[in-house]
Amino acid sequence: MRLLAALLLCPCVAAANGGARGTGDLGVLIERASGSLQIVETTHNTSLGRVEALGDLSHASVVYSRDARYAYVFGRDGGLTKVDLLEKTIAARRLQSGNSIGGAISQDGRLVAVSNYEPGGVRVFDADTLEPVADIAATWGDAGKRSKVIGLVDAPGQRFVFALWDAGEIWVLDLSDRARPKIDKYRGVGRNPYDALITGDGRYYLAGLFGEDGMALLDLWNPQLGVRRILPGYGRGEQKLPVYKMPHLEGWAVAGRHAFVPAVGRHEVLVIDLGDWREVARIAVAGQPVFVMARPDGRQVWVNFALPNNDRIQVIDTPSLAIVKEIRPGKGVLHMEFEPRGEEVWLSLRDENRVEVYDTRTFERRAAIPAQKPSGIFFTARAHRIGL
Amino acid sequence: MRLLAALLLCPCVAAANGGARGTGDLGVLIERASGSLQIVETTHNTSLGRVEALGDLSHASVVYSRDARYAYVFGRDGGLTKVDLLEKTIAARRLQSGNSIGGAISQDGRLVAVSNYEPGGVRVFDADTLEPVADIAATWGDAGKRSKVIGLVDAPGQRFVFALWDAGEIWVLDLSDRARPKIDKYRGVGRNPYDALITGDGRYYLAGLFGEDGMALLDLWNPQLGVRRILPGYGRGEQKLPVYKMPHLEGWAVAGRHAFVPAVGRHEVLVIDLGDWREVARIAVAGQPVFVMARPDGRQVWVNFALPNNDRIQVIDTPSLAIVKEIRPGKGVLHMEFEPRGEEVWLSLRDENRVEVYDTRTFERRAAIPAQKPSGIFFTARAHRIGL
Numbered sequence: 001m002r003l004l005a006a007l008l009l010c011p012c013v014a015a016a017n018g019g020a021r022g023t024g025d026l027g028v029l030i031e032r033a034s035g036s037l038q039i040v041e042t043t044h045n046t047s048l049g050r051v052e053a054l055g056d057l058s059h060a061s062v063v064y065s066r067d068a069r070y071a072y073v074f075g076r077d078g079g080l081t082k083v084d085l086l087e088k089t090i091a092a093r094r095l096q097s098g099n100s101i102g103g104a105i106s107q108d109g110r111l112v113a114v115s116n117y118e119p120g121g122v123r124v125f126d127a128d129t130l131e132p133v134a135d136i137a138a139t140w141g142d143a144g145k146r147s148k149v150i151g152l153v154d155a156p157g158q159r160f161v162f163a164l165w166d167a168g169e170i171w172v173l174d175l176s177d178r179a180r181p182k183i184d185k186y187r188g189v190g191r192n193p194y195d196a197l198i199t200g201d202g203r204y205y206l207a208g209l210f211g212e213d214g215m216a217l218l219d220l221w222n223p224q225l226g227v228r229r230i231l232p233g234y235g236r237g238e239q240k241l242p243v244y245k246m247p248h249l250e251g252w253a254v255a256g257r258h259a260f261v262p263a264v265g266r267h268e269v270l271v272i273d274l275g276d277w278r279e280v281a282r283i284a285v286a287g288q289p290v291f292v293m294a295r296p297d298g299r300q301v302w303v304n305f306a307l308p309n310n311d312r313i314q315v316i317d318t319p320s321l322a323i324v325k326e327i328r329p330g331k332g333v334l335h336m337e338f339e340p341r342g343e344e345v346w347l348s349l350r351d352e353n354r355v356e357v358y359d360t361r362t363f364e365r366r367a368a369i370p371a372q373k374p375s376g377i378f379f380t381a382r383a384h385r386i387g388l
Numbered sequence: 389m390r391l392l393a394a395l396l397l398c399p400c401v402a403a404a405n406g407g408a409r410g411t412g413d414l415g416v417l418i419e420r421a422s423g424s425l426q427i428v429e430t431t432h433n434t435s436l437g438r439v440e441a442l443g444d445l446s447h448a449s450v451v452y453s454r455d456a457r458y459a460y461v462f463g464r465d466g467g468l469t470k471v472d473l474l475e476k477t478i479a480a481r482r483l484q485s486g487n488s489i490g491g492a493i494s495q496d497g498r499l500v501a502v503s504n505y506e507p508g509g510v511r512v513f514d515a516d517t518l519e520p521v522a523d524i525a526a527t528w529g530d531a532g533k534r535s536k537v538i539g540l541v542d543a544p545g546q547r548f549v550f551a552l553w554d555a556g557e558i559w560v561l562d563l564s565d566r567a568r569p570k571i572d573k574y575r576g577v578g579r580n581p582y583d584a585l586i587t588g589d590g591r592y593y594l595a596g597l598f599g600e601d602g603m604a605l606l607d608l609w610n611p612q613l614g615v616r617r618i619l620p621g622y623g624r625g626e627q628k629l630p631v632y633k634m635p636h637l638e639g640w641a642v643a644g645r646h647a648f649v650p651a652v653g654r655h656e657v658l659v660i661d662l663g664d665w666r667e668v669a670r671i672a673v674a675g676q677p678v679f680v681m682a683r684p685d686g687r688q689v690w691v692n693f694a695l696p697n698n699d700r701i702q703v704i705d706t707p708s709l710a711i712v713k714e715i716r717p718g719k720g721v722l723h724m725e726f727e728p729r730g731e732e733v734w735l736s737l738r739d740e741n742r743v744e745v746y747d748t749r750t751f752e753r754r755a756a757i758p759a760q761k762p763s764g765i766f767f768t769a770r771a772h773r774i775g776l
Binding site for chain 1: 407409411413414452454455458473474475495497564589590591663685686687731768
């Protein structure tokens with residue numbers, strides 16, 4: 001009888017095994033033009049399938065549920081979509097604003113926050129259901145106007161940190177009691193913060209300023225010190241150099257005690273001492289850097305570039321600060337993502353309609369995957385990191 | 389017809405959904421006395437089931453497959469077991485030596501290595517099948533004797549690093565070509581290395597010495613410098629203090645530019661500057677420290693102790709070096725594991741037959757899970773880290 005049951009169940013068991021798999025080696029590729037994404041795996045470097053109807057995915061970014069099963073996709077059109085990587089389906093979707101840019105997931109994985117341009121503010125949703133939890137209007141000044149919000153990240157202690165473009169403010173939102181959000185506001189941090197990052201330990205929040213030089217730094221371990229200004233020469237400078245693309249700050253690379261930072265408008269990567277936040281070196285590179293990302297062991301830093309040099313990658317050796325490799329994979333190198341232990345890196349080549357995978361030691365190409373105008377690449381190991 | 393098929397498949401689909409889940413929030417609890425483990429999840433802090441017949445699990449440790457589906461369990465009796473966390477079954481098992489201690493998984497997740505006491509050496513297996521790949525005899529000296537091997541870790545570039553207890557050597561095994569293993573040997577590193585660690589960037593390998601004071605340091609970015617001695621006062625000292633349990637070095641905590649290190653035999657935690665490897669402070673604690681572990685954001689360091697103080701935990705605030713909390717959860721606090729973003733920590737209480745989960749901010753107990761003489765706790769996020 002048990003044998004008979006086993007025989008009858010056989011096709012179903014096969015189906016069950018097809019659905020059941022580990023999710024630690026999964027990721028998604030954003031296909032910006034078609035509003036779709038591909039689900040990929042890094043063990044054999046293959047695509048597992050496509051999920052469509054995700055709206056406007058230009059500048060889309062992704063965070064992951066704590067079990068690494070679900071991707072939360074933040075679209076440009078206010079769309080927040082929860083994608084089931086195992087079922088390859090949309091588990092939930094909500095058009096939560098008219099115009100948004102990026103999001104974050106809380107330390108405990110229970111809350112997903114989105115930063116909105118229009119209406120300006122941050123909306124927070126339950127990670128399971130996408131039901132609304134909090135709606136934080138970025139109201140500032142005497143006239144009660146709302147500011148665009150940028151640079152939203154998570155911080156330890158169920159906090160979200162973000163910057164107000166119009167207001168020149170940084171806010172720290174504490175949702176440890178989700179029914180009673182608490183906000184600490186830092187005013188006058190500088191003109192037009194345009195992007196921000198938090199260090200991997202969740203301690204330092206840094207915002208780049210579009211309206212003036214320098215960066216705004218908030219030490220979350222010492223909030224009573226307020227926001228201070230660092231890197232006074234960081235920015236477009238007096239001559240207002242033409243800037244083809246403002247660099248992405250989320251890409252800041254930390255290797256040992258140094259951070260490697262894309263210069264604004266200049267063909268340089270800056271090296272910053274994390275002990276005192278001073279510039280200690282500049283590395284000449286092949287163009288205006290966009291992403292400057294460290295291999296997870298910190299031994300290499302990979303750099304991509306704005307037009308007209310967006311067909312190449314340069315690799316910096318961090319102890320010597322020398323460029324040890326240049327790769328020209330093709331046109332429109334938009335994004336890079338390292339596998340979590342660093343043996344391979346994935347590159348999206350928008351204008352070539354493919355993603356390529358490279359061995360970071362030998363620089364050999366290991367795989368190429370067709371994709372429709374690929375941009376961001378995000379692996380599930382991000383689920384376990386602070387501030388991504 | 390399709391509807392009929394769907395109806396017929398219904399119970400099976402339910403079963404399939406039962407098997408399919410994300411594996412990013414999973415982990416295992418070692419039950420040392422019964423040779424079993426429990427599979428747990430950290431989203432709701434529950435046990436999902438037990439897997440038995442794993443042999444002698446005293447001092448057992450665990451690494452994870454790159455997809456975070458399989459746990460490789462290293463037993464004390466030479467048993468290497470691959471456990472399927474989704475199916476809650478033994479996927480493969482091999483009694484690979486008579487007496488072993490710990491193991492590691494290669495950067496790409498393709499190779500699992502085990503360090504053996506008897507016969508002394510390292511054996512390497514295919515991570516999929518557990519078929520043998522390499523057998524490295526730890527032969528040393530003129531007589532061709534074999535040494536016990538300890539302190540085995542993975543390093544970037546498909547390398548494994550380990551120490552030879554009897555020989556006083558450190559070996560670096562390069563398996564980037566698995567058919568032609570390459571070994572670099574460092575001799576005369578000190579008497580009786582008893583444990584070791586590699587820093588989270590995979591750069592520095594440090595071995596503690598049982599036979600003399602000081603530690604042996606190998607900089608894998610500068611191997612031509614050889615092994616040098618650091619922390620000359622580190623060890624049992626001239627007076628040969630009674631040591632109830634040699635501290636675990638894998639637990640070394642790094643927070644900012646400091647490492648927090650268990651003193652040997654003394655009721656102290658040492659603070660080491662990672663820039664020059666010098667001791668900069670000592671913190672008085674409640675007993676002989678065993679594990680000294682940093683919360684993932686580096687703000688706190690948690691310490692447990694050898695007998696007779698193994699009923700408590702102390703928490704150090706890293707900026708002030710002050711002990712900010714003492715918890716007495718019960719007898720036999722053997723191990724700690726932080727959830728990957730640090731909001732909770734799991735403690736195993738061997739003599740109380742339970743595991744407890746604490747909120748690291750409020751120090752409230754959030755859950756208690758019955759377990760049979762629990763020892764090590766290991767979460768799947770380790771799959772994505774170097775040197776664990």
